Amino acid sequence: MLKPSAAIIFGVCACIVCGKSIAADPSPKASPVIVSKVVEREVTVRQSFVGTIVPRRTSVVGSAVDGRVLKFLVNEGDQVKEKQPLAVLRTETLEIELAAAEAELRLRSEELAELKNGSRPEEIAQSKARLQSALASQDYLTFKYERMLTLFQKNRTVTEEQLREARAAAEQASQLKLESQAAHALTSLGPRKEKIAQAEAQLLMQSETVNLIKERIRRHTIVAPFDGYVTAEHTEVGEWIAEGDPVADIVQLSEVDVRVGVLSKYIAGLELGAEVPVTLPALPDRRFVGQVAIIVPQADELSRSIPVKVRVNNQIGKGGPLLKSGMLADVQLPTARTRSVALLLKDALVLEDGESPVVFVVKQHPQDSRRGTVKSVSVRLGVSQGEWIQVDAELAKDQFVVVRGNERLRDGMEVLIDKILSPVPVESK
Numbered sequence: 001m002l003k004p005s006a007a008i009i010f011g012v013c014a015c016i017v018c019g020k021s022i023a024a025d026p027s028p029k030a031s032p033v034i035v036s037k038v039v040e041r042e043v044t045v046r047q048s049f050v051g052t053i054v055p056r057r058t059s060v061v062g063s064a065v066d067g068r069v070l071k072f073l074v075n076e077g078d079q080v081k082e083k084q085p086l087a088v089l090r091t092e093t094l095e096i097e098l099a100a101a102e103a104e105l106r107l108r109s110e111e112l113a114e115l116k117n118g119s120r121p122e123e124i125a126q127s128k129a130r131l132q133s134a135l136a137s138q139d140y141l142t143f144k145y146e147r148m149l150t151l152f153q154k155n156r157t158v159t160e161e162q163l164r165e166a167r168a169a170a171e172q173a174s175q176l177k178l179e180s181q182a183a184h185a186l187t188s189l190g191p192r193k194e195k196i197a198q199a200e201a202q203l204l205m206q207s208e209t210v211n212l213i214k215e216r217i218r219r220h221t222i223v224a225p226f227d228g229y230v231t232a233e234h235t236e237v238g239e240w241i242a243e244g245d246p247v248a249d250i251v252q253l254s255e256v257d258v259r260v261g262v263l264s265k266y267i268a269g270l271e272l273g274a275e276v277p278v279t280l281p282a283l284p285d286r287r288f289v290g291q292v293a294i295i296v297p298q299a300d301e302l303s304r305s306i307p308v309k310v311r312v313n314n315q316i317g318k319g320g321p322l323l324k325s326g327m328l329a330d331v332q333l334p335t336a337r338t339r340s341v342a343l344l345l346k347d348a349l350v351l352e353d354g355e356s357p358v359v360f361v362v363k364q365h366p367q368d369s370r371r372g373t374v375k376s377v378s379v380r381l382g383v384s385q386g387e388w389i390q391v392d393a394e395l396a397k398d399q400f401v402v403v404r405g406n407e408r409l410r411d412g413m414e415v416l417i418d419k420i421l422s423p424v425p426v427e428s429k
Contacts, residue, residue, distance in 0.1 A: 030371060030414040034404035035362055036345050036421040040397045045339050046276070046332040046382075051260030051310070053327045055251035057226060061086060063241045064219040072237050074248060079320070080224040086248050087235065089220040098213045105206045112199040115191045127184040134180035138173035145170040228252040229320065253321040256314050258290060258329045261305030269335040270295060270308065277332045277382060278312055283322070287381060288312050290331070308333070332382075342395045343388045345421070347403040349379070357381060359393070360409050362400040362417065370417045374402060374409050387423070 067089030074086050145166040151157045232249035235241055258278060262270070270292055278288040293311035300307065310331050315322040348359045356378045364372040382390030395401075402409060403421060 030416040031405060031408065032418040033362075033402045033406065033409075033415045034419045034421060035400040035417055036348065036403045036423070038395045038397060038399045038401060039343050040340050041343055042340055045335050047266055047335050049260040049262060049331050049333055051258040051329050051331055053256050053323055053325055053329055054259050054309075055228075055253055055325050056255040056257060056311070057228070057252040059225050059228075059250045060246050061222060061225065061248050061250055062244050062246050063087075063089070063222055064243060065089065065216070066242050067091075067220055067240070069235055069237050069239050069241060072233070072235060074230045074233070076230055076233055077320070078230045080228060080230060080250065082224055082226050084224045085221050086224055086230075087222045089222075089241075091217050091220045094213060094217050094220070098210065098217065101206065101210045101213055105203070105210050108199070108203040108206045112196070112203050115196050115199050124184075127180070131177075131180040131184045134173070134177040138170070138177045141166070141170040141173040222247050224250055226250070226252055227254065231325070251325060253314050253323070253325065254316065255311055256321075256323050256325070257293065257309040257311055258331050260308050260310070260331055260333070261300060261303055262308045262333060263305055264299060266333065266335050267295070267306050270333060274334060275384065276310055276334070278310060279330045280323070280327060281330070282327055286322075288323075289384060292333075341382065341390050342393065342397070343385070343390055344395070344401055345403050345423070346384065346387055346389050348401040348406065349381075349389070350376075350406055350409075359391075359395075360402040360406050361395070362402060362415060364400070364417075372400075372415055372417070374411065374413055374415055376409075376411050 069087055070090045071088040072086075073088070074080060080086070145163075148158045148163050148166045152160070152163050228250045230248050231251050234246040234248060241247070272292055272295065274292045275289055276292060278290045280286065280288075290310040290312040292308065294307075294309040296307040296309075298307075299305060310333075312323065344359065349357045350359065351357050358376045358378050360374040361377055362372045362374055377393050377395065379391040379393035379395075382392060384390070400417070400420070402415065404419075405415075409415070
């Protein structure tokens with residue numbers, strides 16, 4: 001049993017120890033965050049329309065020529081690039097024609113080169129020698145004729161027939177000299193420019209013949225007109241197809257259009273280029289933003305609705321395009337009426353897989369406005385406007401929502417407001 005003095009000392013020590021223990025376990029520190037206010041703006045009321053996803057472009061690729069299919073290179077569902085071969089037809093006969101035409105082209109080219117190069121020195125020397133021979137022959141036969149003429153005139157020692165033969169030989173020699181002179185001049189000058197022009201025209205004609213055969217061969221390979229996907233096959237290896245027969249169907253899905261029929265009373269609220277939200281029953285957790293791309297100025301005679309196309313960027317994954325042709329989609333199109341809605345910064349959204357997006361609202365302490373506790377609120381997203389987004393939730397104007405540091409928050413946690421952002425949202429249209 002302790003004495004009274006010892007008990008008092010023990011109690012004091014115990015209090016000191018307990019006090020130190022309590023001081024060593026302070027309350028959790030508040031998390032610093034950056035916040036922004038919820039704002040209200042008048043926005044155009046949106047009407048829901050059900051539409052069908054259609055490809056950005058569709059092409060039934062046909063054959064440009066008659067022929068038998070040698071290769072069919074694609075299958076349904078294949079992704080293809082622009083100018084990628086889809087099918088190849090037989091071209092053996094055309095390849096033989098091409099070889100003959102190219103040989104003829106080389107011949108025409110060599111003939112033109114020969115004309116442009118002119119006469120060779122040996123040819124000029126040869127023509128000059130022939131000219132000298134013709135001159136010598138003319139001199140001799142002319143002298144012989146003149147001598148026989150003198151003899152005939154003086155003493156008739158030669159007959160008239162011999163004289164005529166000598167004169168004919170002299171005239172023939174003179175003509176041969178003229179011919180040799182002309183030939184030597186042509187050989188020295190080379191071919192005329194008209195002759196070269198004719199050879200150039202023949203070469204050009206043959207070149208175009210070769211190009212024509214190559215083009216015919218090229219048309220025997222059917223290619224994709226644009227990047228896309230094969231949705232149907234219309235032929236197979238060994239089949240004969242005629243000019244214009246379909247080979248395959250190609251659709252472009254990097255962008256898709258949601259085709260909807262809009263009643264005429266809502267058309268006044270639509271503008272080309274306007275951003276609109278798009279959702280799909282098949283993808284309930286995904287949200288897309290499209291743009292009004294086409295408003296057809298012709299109403300359907302039966303439904304009296306105006307065809308409208310909303311263009312959406314598709315997402316291409318390992319399994320192909322996320323948005324596929326024929327899927328149903330819901331489009332929120334603006335009408336002429338307006339209403340007040342809540343807008344907040346996109347950074348306030350906390351997105352978790354399989355759950356609705358939430359924001360953390362700050363409830364400030366009465367004694368210290370920089371401190372408070374947070375509460376998560378589920379929101380339904382509307383149309384985005386730059387860095388702002390429309391939400392449908394139980395939010396009041398000028399409430400603070402966390403835009404930085406919200407990824408680590410939980411309901412009831414204490415926060416310290418480090419900064420208040422005050423950007424001005426764009427005006428809604």
